[in-house]
Amino acid sequence: MDVQERDQYAIFKQKFFDWFLSEEDFTDLPRIIQALITLLQKEFHLLDVTFYVLNPFKHAFEPEVTTDCMIKQRREHASIPFDSHLKEQFDDVMIIDDGSEIKTVQFGVYFSEDSCSLVRFRIHERDMLPTSSIKQMKHDFLKVFARIRKVSEVLSEEKRYEQLHRATTKIHASMNIGDVLEEIVKTLKDVYPAFTCHLFLSHDSTTDRDLPIKLLTFENEDEHMGAMQAYVTGQIQLHDSLVHKKSVIYAPIKGAQGIYGVIEMIAPTVMELPEREMRFISLLANTAGSALENAKLYEQSKRLIADLQLINETIHHLNTNLRFQDALQFMIEKIKTSFDAEEVGFIILQEKERKVLPGSTSFFQSREAKAYVDFVFHRIQHPRDTLFLGDVKIHSNDTKRFRSLMAVPMMRGMMKGVAIVLHQEAYHFSFDMFKLLQSLIHHSTLAFTNAALREELERMVITDRLTNLYARHYLDERIQRSMEEDGLGTFILIDIDNFKKVNDTYGHQVGDEIIIQVANIIKANIRQNDIGARWGGEELAIYLPKVSIHAGVSIANRLVQKVRELTNPPVTISCGVSYWKKNRVDSVKELFNRADEALYTAKRAGKNRVVVQEY
Known part of the structure; x- marks a missing residue:
């Protein structure tokens, strides 16, 4: 490199230094590379410059950033095969001369054993740089890019932890499950904008908000194997899809008392995430799990308090010397309101015959109800047996009028009868509703028995024993x-x-x-x-x-x-x-x-x- 070339290169480095000092945000690495190759193009009179990244699945370099408008428009057709010829000359500066006035220059840049890039630019022959200058450019480009990438990683990590801290503060300040899930999704999109994110959640953790949520079920197990592995093992999983040529990360949403779901993060390409990135994703998922657990515990405590109040108010009302018929009617209306039930029936056994108590909803007076009553009594053979079915099949012809069914025996010594609650929608009743129904029936059966005994005693007092006429x-x-x-x-x-x-x-x-x-x-x-x-x-x-x-x-x-x-x-x-x-x-x-x-x-x-x- 002669004196003039050194002076020209020194001017470029001065301008690069000024540009470097003027930059305030190094977290967006593609934007920084774009600015760097734009500076190269301007200072060395290059026609265009393109920075390629190796796609190992395609064995080709694909354009990451470029100043070439044609490549921008047809990015998917601008890849360069990483063939044996390119591999042999990858460490050298290659000048492609097709006999025209426009020359193409390229050189490879290694960042690690598995990560490398290719820089290619076109230049008019009158502005052609000496090979020594291009080699110096390659040497400096590698050093500069390595430093910029290091700075970008540090700043990006700092920014991510700031976002995590902000998100942690916000989601722990809310006791609403919907708010927590919404903030988790927002944080994922902010920290990993290029990724597609979903939340795999169990049925009791879902919300009616418009969020990318999938139900965590054992159906389609092969399709979501990674999610199930993360949920079962509690360990973060990284899967590479050869078909879709993408990496998928599954991070369990863990709390202190259990695992509440899985975060699915689909990378835009196949990539190898460093250990620090995996640690951050795991920390993010654990933070989400802790917040979700707190929200669930808070809502569960509110629900338990409401359930206890319901039981207390109901039993208190039932014990106010109500007539048996009035007590039963009150109980049926309470169940319909509290459980959003469509049909409620109380069936008792009298001398081995089943009798639908007055006050039960009209369905239980119909012929169709007999199939449901027979089904329940067939399944409940012991006083402690209960039924909680989310998609029940009663009829052999597979018609499913009522798909959700809860049945709880009314016990006082021996089984006296059964309370049956129905809804047409499948999985309409939650398990918490079922437990609450068990408590209500358990506590109310004594009140019903007392009301019936009280009425029987009154009847005996005012009734002639021989004729059953009044006294x-x-x-x-x-x-x-x-x-x-x-x-x-x-x-x-x-x-x-x-x-x-x-x-x-x-x-x-x-x-x-x-x-x-x-x-x-x-x-x-x-x-x-x-x-x-x-x-x-x-x-x-x-x-x-x-x-x-x-x-x-x-x-x-x-x-x-x-x-x-x-x-x-x-x-x-x-x-x-x-x-x-x-x-x-x-x-x-x-x-x-x-x-x-x-x-x-x-x-x-x-x-x-x-x-x-x-x-």
């Missing part, structure tokens, strides 16, 4: 209440004719059976709100609230006919009828006395008849 004192109370609240009513006093003869002829056991038969005929011929009662011995009574005397007499005549026709051995009855109206002074005692007088008259008139006693 005399309850009849008195109901008539008194009716006379205070209603406008009219009719009272029928009934006596079985010649009852002593029945006892003497057939025995007292048959006599009791006759009383039961007459009581059953009475119950079959009165309304639900009418009061049938045992008056004493073989005497029975009926009170018909809001019923006129004419309707009352008609009912009494029908009872006389039915008893004569239906009893075995056949007997007859006599009926005394009385009534009251609001506009007359009256009392329960006087109402009874009038009916008793009418009954006495019927007996004296030949029995087997109805007599009315007016005021």
Whole structure:
């Protein structure tokens, strides 16, 4: 290199030094290389300069940055094969002379055993540089580029850790899973803009936000083998795809209590990531795991508190002396609201027969429900068995009306019944919902049992043991209440004719059976709100609230006919009828006395008849 060439090269190095000092951001390495080759082009009057990077899968150099507009437009067609001829001369400066005025000069640059690049530029022959200058340029370019790359790596790493610190601060400040996942994705895109990133998450960690999330399942295991390996082992995995010619990194999202998913990072090409890069990715994934775990624990604690409040409020309400029917209706509405259930049914076993309790949703009154009830009782053979199915198949023809099913036995000693909850959408109920349902049913079964026992005790207190008609004192109370609240009513006093003869002829056991038969005929011929009662011995009574005397007499005549026709051995009855109206002074005692007088008259008139006693 002569004096003039040295002076020219010294001027270039001065300008390079000035450019180097003016640069403020060395983290974007392609941009820095672009600026460097642009400076080379300008100072040495080059027509264009291109910086190539070796793609080991294609065994060719592909343009990374260039000042050639044609190469920019057709980058995929501008690769240079790394053949044996190029390998032999890679360390030398090659000048390609095709006989024209434009010469092509290239030289190789090694950075490591597995990493190398190629610099190629075109120059007019009048501006052609001496070989010694080009060799010096190559020598200096290698040193400069190595330093710039080192500075870029240090600054990039510093910037990445700043971004990680910012992201860590932000995601740990939020207890919302959606916010945490959104910040993780944003950080990945900021730190690795050239990578395509996805989050493999379990079903309970997903969010409704528009994020690149994939469900972590054992389906398509071959396709996502790396993700499953990272999830199972808890170790970062690096896979090279020969088909797609890309490197894929799988980093487990780890917390202190478990692994919550996997970060998938798809590199734009096949690349060998240095150890420090792998450490950073692992640190990023662990930070994400810690934040996600905290958010999940926070949401889980809120959910547990809400569940406990729900259980407490429900049981407190059930224990406020509700009637059994009201308690059951309240429980069904609570389940529908809390679990977003479509159908809820309570089925109990009575003498080995299944009975759908009133208040269950309408579906359980249909024929179609029988298949679901049969399925549940077939699967639940033990009081501690439960069912939690996300995609249930009930019918053999594969029609799936309700795909999500939860069934919990109602236990109090032995299994008394089962609560069944259904939804048409598959996997609609979470496992946490199932556990909450178990707690609700477990605690509410005692309340249901207490309500049923309380009603049974009340029924026994007001019911005659032999006939299952109401007791005399309850009849008195109901008539008194009716006379205070209603406008009219009719009272029928009934006596079985010649009852002593029945006892003497057939025995007292048959006599009791006759009383039961007459009581059953009475119950079959009165309304639900009418009061049938045992008056004493073989005497029975009926009170018909809001019923006129004419309707009352008609009912009494029908009872006389039915008893004569239906009893075995056949007997007859006599009926005394009385009534009251609001506009007359009256009392329960006087109402009874009038009916008793009418009954006495019927007996004296030949029995087997109805007599009315007016005021």
